Amino acid sequence: MKSLLEILNFVKTKKVLNFETASPVHPNQRGIPVPTKQMSSGCGSCNLCEVNCPTKAIERKGDSEFLVDYGKCLQCGDCVEICPDAKLTNSGFIYVFSLHREEFYTSYKNGILQTSLHKSIPLTANQERFRKLTHKRGFLYREVAAGGNNTVESELNASFNSVFDSEREGIRCVASPKHADAIVFSGPVSENMAAPLETAWNVMSEPKALIACGTEAVSGGLFPQCNLPKEPDLYISGDPPRPDVILQAFRLLLGRFSFQFQEALHKFLESEK
Ligand code: SF4
Ligand code: SF4
Incomplete structure (x- = not known):
């Protein structure tokens, strides 16, 4: 019986999100x-x-x-x-993400x-260099919870499940910023987290990207925002953004998805x- 179920699992249609047909509008979400x-x-x-x-x-x-x-x-x-x-x-x-805050x-x-x-706002020099390095292979990121409430982390966890499957895009999470191409941070960046975020950023080698994930990371949200190491290369708004929104935003940064x-x-x- 068990092996029959395993065989059926092989032939059953998989419920993996198709990035090409995914919609920026979700019928069950409030959105903006x-x-x-x-x-x-x-x-x-x-x-x-x-x-x-x-x-x-x-x-x-x-x-x-x-x-x-x-x-x-x-x-x-x-x-x-x-x-x-x-x-x-x-x-x-729900697709509230951009390479430029002013959008x-x-x-x-x-x-x-x-x-x-x-009209299209040109990429920064850093965004161009990062895209050139990661367009084909994807990127590794270190997540920094900078004073948030863990909701963004839950959605990032979900982005690795079999529906969203972050790894098929070559996007993985690593333990050390030394091994990462990007920092994904959440939360408004509290006073106590500004220095650790900067330290994580400084130990990474170039080219590298800073990604603000969640409304608090983009603007502080309900809280004042402390200094960031630099202007983020990607902004993902939403409190928290869904896993499909996060992954499409990552694909935008990689140059695999065209979106304004x-x-x-x-x-x-x-x-x-
Ligand atoms: S000011 Fe705001 S709340 Fe008042 S009618 Fe206009 S949209 Fe509605
Ligand atoms: S945060 Fe402000 S603009 Fe956004 S949905 Fe709430 S009340 Fe409206």
């Missing part, structure tokens, strides 16, 4: 908040979303401009719940996403009209 059609006539002046956002990710300018820093957004849904006129909705859009600064005018950041946050968000919002 976006304006609804009701915002086309302006926003009103209640300001409840801005005042109640726990990370101050929202800024309103007059009646028509609505700015969101998705690098600060926890995807908690509070702004959607508190809006009295249903002018915001949870989009389910998360998003501006809507009368509910329409302003598209100034659609604002461009993809714009396409999604157009398709929802």
Whole structure:
């Protein structure tokens, strides 16, 4: 019986995530908040979303401009719940990652996403060198929990299971930063973790990449952020980001996945009209 089950396991369709067909929108996730059609006539002046956002990710300018820093957004849904006129909705859009922090600064005018950041921002010299080294073989990373709450670590653990299977991309976790190509850090970088993070970074050889994983690592989230060793090479927002989001972001850094946050968000919002 046991060997029959083993044979069946060989022939059964595997439930491994297909990166090529995976969607930036997840039906069961809140994702980031976006304006609804009701915002086309302006926003009103209640300001409840801005005042109640726990990370101050929202800024309103007059009646028509609505700015969101998705690098600060926890995807908690509070702004959607508190809006009295249903002018915001949870989009389910979860691919909130970028090679450049400024891509998360998003501006809507009368509910329409302003598209100034659609054009491609060039890679930094470090991102280019890292991509050249790791594009084919993948990379090894050392994880540094820099004052977070372990949720990012849980999702990183899950990224190695048989559904997400990080190792098929050649992406593995190692114990020592001396053996790593990249540092993946989580948490807002507390005072006590700033120095260990810097030490881990300094012992690595070039080229190397710094990856901010989770909203707290990107912006501090609910907390002030201490100094980082350098500007991260990859930002993955979400509190915490799902394993598929983390792996697609890693693939972006490797140059195996073509993606621009604002461009993809714009396409999604157009398709929802
Ligand atoms: S953190 Fe919460 S309240 Fe603030 S913008 Fe994001 S979903 Fe809305
Ligand atoms: S809570 Fe709703 S109506 Fe009030 S300012 Fe925010 S989006 Fe506009």
